Amino acid sequence: MQKPFGVFTAPILKSVVEALFHGVDMVISPQQVTDNIQTQFSYIHGPKARQVKLSLIALCLLMGGPMFLLMPPKWRARRLEKSLISSSNNFLQDLARVRGIIHAGYYGHWLPGEQEGNRHNPVFAQIGFTLPAHRTRGAGEQPITLFPGRDLLPSDFLGPETVPVEAEIIVIGSGAGGSMAAGELAAQGHKVLVIEAGSAWPSSALSHEERRMTSSLFVDGALQTSRDNDIILFQGRCVGGSTVINNGICLRVAEPGGTHPAANDVFATWAGLGAPIDETRFMASYVAAETALGVERIEQRSGRNNGTHLLAGWHAHAAITGDPVDAAAPAGWFNKNFGPQSAGAACAYCGYCNTGCPYGRKTGTAQSLLIAARRDGADILPDAEATRIRWRPHKVAGKQVAEGVEIKLADGRKAFIRATKGVVVAAGTLASSRLLAASGIKGTGTDISLNIACPVAALMPADSPQRSWDEDQMTTYVDRGDFLLESHFQPPMSMAALLPGWFGDHAARMRAYGRLNSAGVLFPADRVGKLICGKLHLKLTEARELPLLRRALATLSRVHFAAGAIEVYPGLARGQTLHPGDDIDAFFAAELREADDVSMSSSHPQGGNARNADPAKGVVDLDCRLHGAANVYVADASTFSSCIRVNAQLTTMAMAHYAMAARPFG
Template structure:
């Protein structure tokens, strides 16, 4: 087996790690950190490993000759000068290596299960306890598994058990594919659901963050845009992103849950050529809600970080003179966890983004997929890529899908016939790529992102409680043109988003039990395009950057209104903000371009937009690809514009809208 990194690259990584922890006590050795980095990228493999190797070579060149040979103080000086404080885009991008190093320190895991990690030295250093060792009182939900919700392993196919033809082939098993697959199977069709990622039932999920992130995410959660300015988080496993997301469920423009001044999403779609039936679409929301048990979360599941945001917002809004702030919505999230107020309610272990090990998430892998298989005969083929849709000409001259070309886990190609049709639901990026490989024109344009960035707040000693001992995301504020969302992460993920360099970063992580955190979420509408298989995305300097600055400043002020003594916005330089500063002026100076701040998105949508005119969209108003008879697209890639809120529920509603109001193939 080829080594993950060369000896020279390993030596450089060790030298970089030693410098990034200068002035900080390390609970494990730099060699162990490097081993964790090699383990992560060894599991991710593929093009992302190749990119990492190139990045290491380039960064070593940028940091000057004999970087690994000079003393640590000299290395620190070079890193600060050439990476942390640089205004050169390429060097700023290289500086993001710090997040990988810190993540692979705080993501350290001893071989074995939670019992083997009771004395994990990194966890002890920051005062963190794994779920098994947390004290729970009589009013708490026990951290125990729920049984009986998972997909029957007998319904998971291999290359040997795969047949040569099915009625309908669904590409993707996430929010769009699972709902479509269930509805079509329930109509009597023999359905094959093809998933590029692995099958991980809840009992196979662990709290070993590094291992779960490497196995459950596209590119090990380090998928980026072409300019490396945005990290794009997408699940790559059976159940898709619904397996590793926070379960947030928001409708577009729901009265009482959406700011009254927010743009009407469905009305906007109608003006740009994509009118859909609002009543039917909300009926689709209702159907998904019934299947997933979507309901308001229990306040006990977000008992520290959740009230911090809500109470901070109320204090901030009470002092604000802006009428828009007075009309903002501050509330708890609706989620597909539990359901709430039942024995199966969320146990708020805080590991949502690496999968629920307790089966308490009502994701599509616990609802739509097992029922599609058990009740309606659908089958799932994991670890398999759909390379291309093959066509024949229908009697009316349109193209008609007749088969798909699969790439099996061993690399072999195989054709499987689709007697009735094909449903594409692999997510915005993968669906656009598949359609383009299948000779569909116009794919991958006008991609939107809900852009996120965190601000971490240090609380006074003894105030607020352990934010890590609860649901990762529990409350939100809809400010009209952006949202604020409470969130917290387990050690590995928190370290990657925690701003700061050298001893500053270590000091902030040592206060893990004293920090609270929230993030901004704002819509960047139709700014992106899929180019050569990757997302190219850039914020608009006139509209988006001012909104980004204002949202970050607002969240920082909300933290201070909640009692924070200092804040750490996710800026490349890792600056500290204190209450006595002119916060608006600070962000105006600190964020001059998108490279100056850590940005991410879990909600890419668009690229194969719905439009009644084939010149302006890829699919028609029934989600059928223009010019074809039997190919549907039922994921978020069909959204004509940015929906500004978490996309999970709306994606499922769109898939239901396309496949449950009648037989989509008749």
């Protein structure tokens, strides 16, 4: 294994580990934590290790240079506490995010031998966590076993030695949009080639080793951030895209009884922006996506602790407030693409959705739409990153015509694949925008929206252990109209990285892992982002997003207390604790002044190549065809004209179906 951190940065890393765990009862050594981080970063594709090394060097210099390495851990801990925790300097706050990497190195400890080899993992034992293979499931519960036969086979993929010279239609991306586009076009009789930058991971290859899965399946090893490092951007880099590493949530932008009556009307907003949608056709596309994935309401047993905690807390909270907006808020269980139950493939609620389902029970695109596309003759080329669309020398009727796509293979070799009919770009909001910009398209990567998530964990009384880790990661939600509350709970490494707190406080919270409940707010940042040099620039404003975030976090904190919590840990960088009786509104007004004060992430980038009838206001037309191009379409969330407010998987698939069902290539 190549060690990303060398003779200079590895000692700095170890010194930071020793400082952050000063006074903490460690069951593995600081050197082992350092080795774990070395292993994690050895799996990551891209420059993230180099960026972290630079952060470590900067941190060391700011903390005293060589003195930081030579002084005892107690001195280093005081130095970190004085300089990082209470700092309002944006650069120091960014450096403080190294804390999450260190905690992941401890709580992501993994021994050889997969689950059996980790039966006695000392870190898991310390926090009271049991891996799925060793949990006891009683009568009426779903066994944690593989549901076989759902994966693409090795023979379904082209290798680097069999890169085709041409295809009729090249689809770039195999996630929610690309797979739906490929399946629909292949069913129409076109010869389709799907290009995917990431690798193929069948269910049998997936593991509960979080550090390896997050590093291998996510863009930048799940450490991709916005340009100022304020927001972590979770996106898949594998066959199936983000459908492999999401929670399978399937919400429409408007559902009777499932959407708050005061919520923004997404379709009306699009129409007002110059991007009307044929709602009848789009509803049919929703049905097509739901049918292909086997979407159904999840079983309540899969969220028996954390899911019911959110619903119970919400109903108690709404009864206290007497606010009619609260009273009108739908609160219920998610629809997901797990199962179907009738086939015996119901979710095994192991709690590891975000690192891929190793039990074959989630019908991501690699288990559904791509299989259908293969059946209709489509080819799939993994480990091939599209770098540029090449255009024919002469326009036709004033429009550019795509000649094909330039790609880069995993071994660094480059190739060109001709497209005899056209190209569909569906690599996701950020990657599609970068690709189109690299292909000479103007105006791409603007008006980007995010659904931003922010966590709030809660400690329950000692006599009511929750074992929320023994269930599905996300099961229930509340639609408050201008924001959503969503239950979520993470396996040890991920929970440690998102759980706020420093030094002994963080360790104590993780020791109470079995007594924690957790949820998050999901709020829109609408058309406020843009790509600058390929990185997302997005700032929350005091006029709109920050007040909404404060109010949403305050609401969720009250919901936790209404459900019986004795302490609440909002996702603030300083790791503060809320107690019953605290002035919650005053707390967030004082402690959440800017984006750097809080932990935020997004799995739902949208926009960047928005639909619009006017070429001056959008990158693609109302049929998702690239303005000024004859045979290039975009079929992913980058075509959304504004933030859709809810989880984007289903609407992305519906948009791709909506565009391709119109038979754009004849």
